[in-house]
């Protein structure tokens with residue numbers, strides 16, 4: 001998720017969920033080709049399996065970017081056909097490509113050719129439609145055309161996007177979710193892997209969706225309440241839940257290693273703010289982290305102070 005997730009977030013989420021497939025935020029194809037690759041694409045092997053999401057619609061650029069990603073070890077290269085921001089539309093990529101299935105198909109074909117020598121799969125993330133595309137037929141036509149060019153996995157955000165008049169944030173909230181349309185897509189395309197996305201917040205909901213589709217993608221809940229990832233993983237795979245404090249203890253060496261390289265604590269700690277969400281003391285923990293982690297010399301002791309503040313709040317509640 002652009003501006004929210006990064007490699008630090010993925011490393012932390014991997015500690016919570018051993019089985020989830022983690023995605024990068026969208027990176028544009030030109031940025032992959034011309035940008036600072038270590039910064040944009042670097043990841044820790046412990047994050048695997050990780051998918052790289054690309055934005056673009058130039059077949060040559062997408063092919064080159066997909067090859068770079070696959071050769072760096074990303075196990076999946078995903079094309080974004082769901083982002084509705086103006087910035088993205090002026091570049092003719094993201095959700096506006098829902099209207100151009102032939103072009104998306106060409107992109108998929110070029111990306112598949114470019115990664116054929118690796119094990120990376122090419123997948124597409126899309127919406128159920130844009131603007132006046134209100135019928136199932138539009139989604140099915142899009143998927144059929146792109147599938148014909150070699151894409152077998154579709155992640156479908158189960159709401160359409162309005163390309164004019166709504167902000168990206170509103171486009172994640174205002175158009176209603178239509179899970180049934182995604183379920184129908186799976187029923188009528190049993191040979192495809194269909195992953196549903198949008199509004200999923202719990203293990204029970206995840207289980208319900210998995211009765212109809214092949215996978216579930218979580219966005220905002222995974223970020224704001226990361227422990228939900230642990231709950232869902234443990235529920236689906238029958239494992240025991242990790243202890244939150246132990247998860248942090250396992251993050252400790254990672255934080256030290258990155259601080260030693262010159263990274264700032266706040267760039268990692270911002271992702272762990274929601275770890276105790278919903279538990280007593282969560283507010284104290286969060287407050288200490290947000291107030292102290294931005295200092296240039298902040299280190300692991302700030303996380304310990306946050307944990308101590310949480311325990312202090314717990315004790316004062318019990319007293």
Ligand SMILES: Cc1cc2nc3c(=O)[nH]c(=O)nc-3n(C[C@H](O)[C@H](O)[C@H](O)COP(=O)(O)O)c2cc1C
Nearest residue numbers: 001002004025026157172197198199200218219220
């Ligand atoms: C801040 C933010 C950034 C996002 N960036 C991306 C992105 O880079 N690529 C993408 O496919 N979706 C992006 N999304 C959309 C989410 O992946 C997801 O499709 C959407 O939020 C609906 O799922 P959710 O209800 O589980 O959050 C972003 C969402 C948010 C809130």
